[in-house]
Amino acid sequence: MCGTDDCVVKCSSVPCANSENDPKDTSTIINLDHGDQTMYESYWRKKGNKCDITFNGDDSLSYFANVGNAIVDDHYTIVGTGSSQLMQAALYALSPTDQLEPISVVSATPFYSAYPEVTDFVRSGLHKWAGDARTFEKSKAYIEFITSPNNPDGVIREPVVNGDQGKLIYDLAYYWPQYTAITIPANHDVMLFTNSKCTGHAGSRIGWALVKDKEVVRKMIKFMEISTIGVSKEAQLRAAKILEVISDSCLDPNMENFFEYSQSLMTNRWKRLRQVSANELFVLQTYPLQYCLFTKDFCESHLAVEEEDCEKLLKEHKIHTRSGGRFGSDSRSVRINGDTSYFAGAEKKDDKVHVPDLGSLTSVYD
């Protein structure tokens, strides 16, 4: 019924920046606390009209399995308003309904800083945050978030509790070739992905879950229906188109491969960061080289950064980061956001970090 080309809304595939703060007042602060997914902007600018789409109601988000980062054949796909909503949908679906006590939700430290509040913000009687998976008593029932590569530290992870009554949610937001080697196609009961980290289109709020069990799928869909009566169609269709273009870019030798582009961007940023870290304010984490099935080459993880100094010390140097305490870890480490290039020009002189005017820093998203 839709799809006529009258009355069209045009939508650039360039990810949108937020503009909450005053863009004029950023000359001396480096905000590495949270980022905005604008780092792939120049890639999308170059795509020309490749992302043109006329909205039809019967399109769907179903292709794009070429990266080889997950098994999709025996899984259902559920689209969500970002992976945040899918985390809640998965918790809802995996929590037992016949128990008086809420089920414990755990993740090994350092964990994604949103898990505790996503689990507890409405004080659900279905599930409750129980902290570090490493100290959880394995004889009890639990749900474990396994973030791999991990946010904030980029480490490839396996389940930690390994109890008999565990249900596992794999958060694979960063399991893409620009961030880590794709060593094996992931094949788990519940896997979460998000456009934010894959394509950079965080403002679209599109995530997807690959789920094996039909009953879990049914409950997750029920959650989406009650919570937001589904997911914005504009956002879904735009995401589908953008994923299609990325998929094409991997197959068509005349197109610039998106993952090669974004991987080289990340490599370059880490290189510059290592140069800055030579001033001894930072100690950067190192990762083993691993063979990537997608790039057919050995590569290193390019996700997050660890420092021996704390959030407070860095703040004194006008560098905003997120303390390890937010991730259930200690305050000797901080997470810096990997999608910003603003750091590159900083210099340490006279025990201070001197920062050139780097334009607006206006993001609110993780």
Added chain:
Amino acid sequence: MCGTDDCVVKCSSVPCANSENDPKDTSTIINLDHGDQTMYESYWRKKGNKCDITFNGDDSLSYFANVGNAIVDDHYTIVGTGSSQLMQAALYALSPTDQLEPISVVSATPFYSAYPEVTDFVRSGLHKWAGDARTFEKSKAYIEFITSPNNPDGVIREPVVNGDQGKLIYDLAYYWPQYTAITIPANHDVMLFTNSKCTGHAGSRIGWALVKDKEVVRKMIKFMEISTIGVSKEAQLRAAKILEVISDSCLDPNMENFFEYSQSLMTNRWKRLRQVSANELFVLQTYPLQYCLFTKDFCESHLAVEEEDCEKLLKEHKIHTRSGGRFGSDSRSVRINGDTSYFAGAEKKDDKVHVPDLGSLTSVYD
């Protein structure tokens, strides 16, 4: 940083239909249980390129106060993924956090059938569904949903409990000139609106709240951040553009006024429904004529329909409706969805309702 016109996504302003069921197998069933907001489709088709928009990150949903259905001056606007999410955000913000027991949430029967499950689906410790506002003990603390005009029965409503410890959420989804007379600009602490009912673009999942108290606003925004890290920008910008076009249509004498168009559509459908009701299977509710400040004329409510027969009897006649039981009312009445024209051709013969082939009925939305 956004807004270049390369790599565009075009989006028709024609609301999208769902296509879950088999469109070929609908020759003998009339589904009035739930609807899809396709009834304004021909209006949007006629708009041509009036709804063209190039997505810029700094656009916002702030204008459109010309209908006079609400006071906006001393209110903040919060955008949500449909009004469903805003209901939860409002419950979250208005629930006390220093109490051991969850606060009671009530609404007078017949109430919107989603309130109980929106309140209770994750077994929140903040709030719990407590049923009919009319039987609630007024000395206790509570949150009351006041749906006006009411879904399902179209009645203009006032608070019912009127206790000292009440917090009120006004659900004004249907307070638009096509559904009811705008007798006064609504002016309450928390008011909810949705594009679904106003413009018909249910698939966009855009709603907005007008809220007076800054602390309530802060908590509602916190809810949106944890729940879905904000609202799809594509959907917000498209909704803003569509509301702008509607606003223009009210001001520009050369444009077809959207509310006059949609009001005449509703009037016509009710007329046809009254013709069918003459076969005595239905008894249609009547509403008083009221003076509308927007149309500057007397008009009648055109929202829902009541029947003396129950859901089961109508199902025997292959007419799907939603029983009054779902609204905390009794099963002698049913709600039929007001946005469908499929009913118009039905005829009662030999104690059966005979229905012509009316094409696909495929909606999932309320």
